[in-house]
Amino acid sequence: MVWTRPPQSPVPTVWHTFKAKDSDCDRTVVYRVQDLTEDRYDDMIQHFLDHFIEEEPISVSKGISKDESARDEMIKLWRAALKEQMTLVCYKEGSDEIIGANIVVVRDSEEAYDDDAILSGDQGDLRAIINHVLSQFDPLKHYGVDQRLIAYGLTVNKRYRGRGVATEILKARVPMCKAFGIKLASHPFSAPGSQGAARKAGYRTDYEITYDELASMGPKYTLPGIQSKSLKVMSY
Template sequence: MVWTRPTSVPLPTIWHEFQAPDVGNTDNLVSYRVQDLTPDRYEDMVRHFLNHYLGEEPECVSKGISTDALARQEMTQYWRRCFSRNLTLVCYKEESRQIVGGNILDVRTVQREADVMKVESEKLNGIFISNEFLTDTVDLFGRYGVQEYLTDYGMAVHREYRGKGICREMLRARIPLCKTFGLRLTSTNFTNLGAQAVAAKLGYRCDLEMSYDELAKRGPLFSYPGISAKSTKVMSLVID
């Protein structure tokens, strides 16, 4: 069964508001908001992830996704598919439509077979399969006694806004979102060391840490040659 957003929750909903430094002036605090991505910004968000994620996320860089035409095409198709679930978050600065950050979210259910997207790209399939292996190893449904949970398929912060706590605040926005939809758990496979540290400070528990050397022992699809990260972590936050 594929999770569907209740129509009773307005789209967009503003999930979190905060203040943080402005671009080029660390002494000037401005207001930001984290809200639902709306259909009119889908293609803008695709471009945002192409420019600020695909060539930097450790696993995508290792697999060469940004320079492989098929993998790149299928990845953008996957993003659009996730957008249509009406859970992806966008961060805006006050009185601006520039995308400061984006977080592609979805709800995983026990009956997840219907959620799986088949791809032709062996490189992209390797990323999907290795991440499925990690979450299956943890067994989040059994460990936390849930039938569904909020998961993450990528976060990208605009380069000009990095170092201002945007990642932290976008992670915080998941809490009211989960409470509204009755989701008792959010979990992510964090591949970036900085994001792992931010999540830990917010109370995320490390369910599993696996080095990429260990992961590669499972075969070519699980191999990430020259990857900049030492390990990947499955990290979860229980929503009270």
Template structure:
């Protein structure tokens, strides 16, 4: 099947959802979810480095190392310059394909605040998009994701589809967690699929928080696999991982 392209008659950027939340200050704050644009890349990149790679279960155990400057354990992905560069190349490629969505808090008389981003990508049968990897951490991540999607879930065969919307990370700023931002991002992904005529979306939820958000957004879990079994099947060392399993929808 030919590689996917976003319909040329679909406006870009589009706003996919708007919602409000009452915050700790007692005020109602406004948020919007929209397509990401090229000028947002640096801010998106920083969001993922600080609020995703250091906490996402698989990233955080791919060889943790001590960072004295901030006195905390951070992911080897952050210290692996080769993996970081390769991830940047991949994220930029998906941004050009217009498959990233972002959430902003709308700030009256000020600069809107980026609070979340979902890096997505459309996979087509025979043209599986994967992150070209030579960095140690990213090679291991790719191995796990390929195992889940191709060998275990078998998405194309199980659901009789020739394309689907996948994702390579959903990051929410720490200051905005616990108010349902992740759920709203997943609901926006459904709207994205409808507008782009994509019938199916798949995500490997790697953390308990992500799995709860998926349930609240109405996602159906297709499979669940223990990290201990993933470690055994792929040979990737996941010692120290703080969650039980991956759930795929």
């Protein structure tokens, strides 16, 4: 059966709070990480268009922001994920500005990856890369579980970088997963920033492959001009 969020679980639930500097001064403010509500879905899509595909290494290499068809496919993938009601969003107390977010879903071992059906062209190449990585290291088999939390993007508003927001968002996954009985969060991290945030949040690196090693496998696995060194499967 496909995993679904228990209907008795209130949305939004605040999973984590932390203190950090404000965006434009040294004043310390309180931030909260909670479930994204349906009324903010369009705003979240725009947040990822503004702060994710313009910077995430694989998206930049594939030129997704400049390819209308690829961009539309990413939006379809994100919208499908948002409907699963697991996406985490960070707000500053007293504000509804999206500070950062993590689009996450839960996948069961017996579940077909329905998102394959909407990925084609360069997007299909991205799926081929992920499938190759997971063929080399299967988190479900390694940890002996039948489901895991995976992500379709972690990003922070440019105005709030350098405050540890990404790390705090990843920390919020822990109480959320415990509440739903999910024992493992594990998926590829593509950029040094997200890899560093995951490490600080307690994630371990289970598998790593350099982008040069991927490129040696052929054109389908080549990411022209990519600035990052490697792709890492990291788990908590």
